[in-house]
Amino acid sequence: MSDFADKARAAERAMRAVFPPTPLQRNAHLSDRYQADIWLKREDLSPVRSYKLRGAFNAMRKVLSATPDRTTFVAASAGNHAQGVAYCCRHFGVQGVIFMPVTTPQQKVDKTRIFGGDNIDIRLTGDYFDDTLASAQGYCQGVGGHFLSPFDDEDVIEGQATLAVELQSVLYHTPDMIILPVGGGGLAAGVVSFLRDETPDIAFRFVEPAGGASLSAAVAAGEPVTLPKVDSFVDGAAVARIGSRTFARLKGIAADDVLRAPEDRICTTMLEMLNVEGIVLEPAGAMSVDVLPVLASEIRGKSVVCVTSGGNFDFERLPEVKERAQRYSGVKKYFILRLPQRPGALRDFLDLLGPEDDIARFEYLKKSARNFGSVLIGIETGHASNFTALFSRMDARGFVYRDITDDATLAEFLI
Missing domain, CATH: 3.40.50.1100 (Rossmann fold)
Structure with missing residues (x-):
């Protein structure tokens, strides 16, 4: 037994005076979807809703x-x-x-x-x-x-390792894989340091936000580096530079074991966990679940623990999360339409919409043009494939348009 493991166990014993172990719950929905044994280590249920x-x-x-x-x-x-x-x-x-x-x-x-x-x-x-x-x-x-x-x-790393101490005490078998979210690296460093010696057969996967991939950068460089820009959406893990002490404990992990979770995709996971399971997760807390589709073939038939690291979500952000999730899923698009300035032109366009197409945004951007006007249109639909059909009908009728859904610059100013 290592000195680090002894200290982590001592910390876990002392911690029981403050709060009980967080639950480890098997999730039937995820297990069925991925044909695996998926467990959630519910750090979102600690007294402060995070690890x-x-x-x-x-x-x-x-x-x-x-x-x-x-x-x-x-x-x-x-x-x-x-x-x-x-x-x-x-x-x-x-x-x-x-x-x-x-x-x-x-x-x-x-x-x-x-x-x-x-x-x-x-x-x-x-x-x-x-x-x-x-x-x-x-x-x-x-x-x-x-x-x-x-x-x-x-x-701090030693304290975060108490999560692994709890895991070891309640699991009836050793999991095949543990998926850990990474920001500054404290949780990952603690869990890996404890379990690497205790149960060396466990595989680890590390997940960080695509807009703050400081661990990936450090693995590539062999040392911590400072990212020039960070997307702050995943506020619990948006760190420009992984810690030097944490990286020293993680050094040697394979680059393929570090996964990047796109911010918009994380939104789809947050909504699914909320709507299907009634579990409220913040963006960082959803990252370990978010990468399950990427690992689907690898985890089939195996036992996997996902650490849901936090549930401090401000519901005022829910409209933004829904918007980003719809855009990522392809069921909501924005485009600029060049509309002829003549009676009936708008009706001609509306007639092209399918039964599941709903206009969520309609705004004239240029009202003084003599022959044509630019219109910003946002459309929600039931299935992403509906847009292929809609755009085909628009092309056939000669409508000129530009899809700006994934144009970050235009979206920032217009959407």
């Missing part, structure tokens, strides 16, 4: 054990780590200052305040996590506080 409580608790516990008079803890987080730190500040009766990006969903900010109460001070700064991190570290140095890293800290 981040584990690392925060363990790091704070060890600091206070070594320096009981420590009074100020400082953290930087896009939301979930913040809630874990806030929860632990109240539990241990200490003060914390938590820096969060200005773009953090309001739901996460409000929940952080609720968990921490008078024991925390929240400061919103920076559009991206890395800017927020720099501000927090500068402040921490100035006041002589203790910085609680969201992932790049051995005590």
Whole structure:
């Protein structure tokens, strides 16, 4: 038994004074779909609705054990780590200052305040996590506080490994594969470090958002690198640079074991889990389930554990999630139509719509043209194949149009 495993088990025992193990649930819907034995490790059901409580608790516990008079803890987080730190500040009766990006969903900010109460001070700064991190570290140095890293800290990694300790204690057999979401890498580093020695036959797959693939970049370079641009939609995992300590524990994994989840596809998974299973997942929390279709042939007949890492979802974002999911699935498109300025032209177009085609957006973009006007049209339909038929009818009738659904620049300004 390794020293790391001993420490993870000790952390798991201490953690039971704060919250019980999160459920490991077999999911019949996913198991049937993929002809596999699919289990969900429901970190979205922890007291703060994410696994981040584990690392925060363990790091704070060890600091206070070594320096009981420590009074100020400082953290930087896009939301979930913040809630874990806030929860632990109240539990241990200490003060914390938590820096969060200005773009953090309001739901996460409000929940952080609720968990921490008078024991925390929240400061919103920076559009991206890395800017927020720099501000927090500068402040921490100035006041002589203790910085609680969201992932790049051995005590945090050790705390996240308690998830694997729980898995090992309840599984009646060793799973063939564990699918882990990756942002800064703390969860993956902890779980892999614990299980690599304990059960070396388990295969691991790592999932990160396509717009924040810092682990893929690090694997390719052999060391952590900073991404020039990050898509912040998957706010719980949108990190520009994987941690140096976390990557040191993950170094040596194969590039093929790291999967990228497109942000729009994640939206389809979130909606499916909500509508079919009644499970609320945030974007980062849905990533492990999102890659199951990619792994379908590989996992057939096998036992797979997906870590649903968080459920802190602001339902004000639901319209955006639905929109992105429809566009990814091909059942919603936007196009610019060049419409003749004559009586009956609009009727001619409407007559081309099929029985499942519904106009969701209609806006004249140019109303002063003499002969033609440009119209922005958004159409929802029942099946993606309906658009092939619609565009064929439009071509046959001589309508001029441009599909802008996947044109990021035009979509940003017009949609």
